[in-house]
Amino acid sequence: xxxxxxxxxxxxxxxxxxxxxxxxxxxxxDVAKLADIVKSPVVDGKEMPPVDIALVEGAITSxxxxxxxxxxxKQAKTLIAFGDCAVMTNVTGMRNYFHLKDVFDTAxxxxxxxxxxxxxxxxxSLLKLNEKVxxxxxxxxxDFVIPGCPPDADAIFYVLFxxxxxxxxxLSKAKKLKYG
Amino acid sequence: xxxxxxxxxxxxxxVDPGKTILEVCRENDIExxxxxxxxxxxxxxxxxxxxxxxxxxxxxxxxxxxxxxxxMIVRTATDKIKRYQRITTxxxxxxxxxxxxxxxxxxxxxxxxLGYKVELDHxxxxxxxxxxxxxxxxxxYVMDHNRCIMCTRCVRVCTEVEGAHNWDVxxxxxxxxxxxxxxxxxxxxxxCTSCGKCLHACPTxxxxxxxxxxxxxxxxxxxxxxxxxxxxxxx
Numbered sequence: 527x528x529x530x531x532x533x534x535x536x537x538x539x540x541x542x543x544x545x546x547x548x549x550x551x552x553x554x555x556d557v558a559k560l561a562d563i564v565k566s567p568v569v570d571g572k573e574m575p576p577v578d579i580a581l582v583e584g585a586i587t588s589x590x591x592x593x594x595x596x597x598x599x600k601q602a603k604t605l606i607a608f609g610d611c612a613v614m615t616n617v618t619g620m621r622n623y624f625h626l627k628d629v630f631d632t633a634x635x636x637x638x639x640x641x642x643x644x645x646x647x648x649x650x651s652l653l654k655l656n657e658k659v660x661x662x663x664x665x666x667x668x669d670f671v672i673p674g675c676p677p678d679a680d681a682i683f684y685v686l687f688x689x690x691x692x693x694x695x696x697l698s699k700a701k702k703l704k705y706g
Numbered sequence: 707x708x709x710x711x712x713x714x715x716x717x718x719x720x721v722d723p724g725k726t727i728l729e730v731c732r733e734n735d736i737e738x739x740x741x742x743x744x745x746x747x748x749x750x751x752x753x754x755x756x757x758x759x760x761x762x763x764x765x766x767x768x769x770x771x772x773x774x775x776x777x778m779i780v781r782t783a784t785d786k787i788k789r790y791q792r793i794t795t796x797x798x799x800x801x802x803x804x805x806x807x808x809x810x811x812x813x814x815x816x817x818x819x820l821g822y823k824v825e826l827d828h829x830x831x832x833x834x835x836x837x838x839x840x841x842x843x844x845x846x847y848v849m850d851h852n853r854c855i856m857c858t859r860c861v862r863v864c865t866e867v868e869g870a871h872n873w874d875v876x877x878x879x880x881x882x883x884x885x886x887x888x889x890x891x892x893x894x895x896x897x898c899t900s901c902g903k904c905l906h907a908c909p910t911x912x913x914x915x916x917x918x919x920x921x922x923x924x925x926x927x928x929x930x931x932x933x934x935x936x937x938x939x940x941x
Binding site for chain 1: 799803805806807808809812813815818821822825827828829830832833835836837838921
């Protein structure tokens with residue numbers, strides 16, 4: 527059997543979902559038997575190659591994330607929204623209640639810990655935040671979602687294991703559905 | 707007492723007249739989803755989760771506000787009803803700002819439980835992300851409008867059980883809000899007795915005590931129902 531290719535991506539999230547992925551502990555060896563992890567924040571790699579499964583953590587917050595998710599959609603056969611931020615924006619989306627300018631002012635101008643200048647970083651190499659944070663499904667077609675903040679390691683392993691065996695998981699039937 | 711025959715989900719039942727479809731279903735272990743219903747206080751049919759199909763009626767009826775009739779034929783779990791329940795639940799999540807991971811009620815929230823029951827894993831509608839107030843003016847309790855689903859259980863409990871009527875409702879549509887007195891800060895209320903019944907009635911993390919941190923909230927809505935039962939008893 528050909529080994530599948532697996533990628534995990536970190537967009538607008540806190541990386542907690544990736545921590546939870548590592549929490550599958552020694553079961554990662556079972557995953558490694560069935561798939562090669564070709565791109566992930568925990569492995570070296572630049573451009574995202576074509577993959578069978580992409581786990582995408584985090585919401586779309588900026589122009590960079592937007593380009594990235596379109597690229598991932600092209601490269602991945604199965605795109606999985608990984609965690610509450612990717613599924614329903616969660617904490618990342620809490621800035622959506624305010625205008626982006628107020629968000630920047632709060633972080634860089636009015637915060638007590640700031641220096642006197644209160645300058646908002648605007649280096650050309652930095653990503654540009656969108657006015658609103660959106661979940662993955664508002665930008666691309668998402669094939670499966672694993673909600674949870676973070677998702678339980680059991681739920682992550684269950685979903686990966688099912689997809690790696692060409693089965694379609696059902697979190698609700700498996701009693702692994704959880705948010706928060 | 708005379709009973710009347712009704713058929714619920716193809717099962718014939720003999721029930722007491724005057725009861726609501728919801729009461730009959732609960733007594734007969736037929737699972738019904740509800741949010742705004744709280745046993746002991748008036749039903750208002752606000753959450754639309756207990757909608758049932760009644761043969762002969764041209765629309766879905768809310769089981770909590772519809773009384774049983776003789777020979778009524780009711781269906782509670784058709785595909786149409788399940789689809790509507792899922793849509794209703796998604797709209798609850800999309801309307802205000804339900805961020806489970808930072809909520810005091812995380813893990814003990816009736817809205818979360820509802821989501822699991824209707825197998826909701828994502829929300830198909832765009833979130834509205836309204837700017838909602840958090841009223842922390844009360845010395846012990848917090849009212850967080852971000853997490854309110856407008857079930858109005860707090861309003862009814864405050865009025866019918868405590869008799870204070872601190873809570874009420876203002877505006878319509880997505881502007882609708884729970885208000886304290888005449889839309890003044892809760893801490894300045896001249897009617898609130900600080901009894902805390904509203905926070906036990908609240909199904910989500912909208913009303914909670916300040917002494918509690920994330921995921922630590924314990925609510926006892928059944929205590930309120932029991933209280934109403936005890937009052938009915940002639941001691």
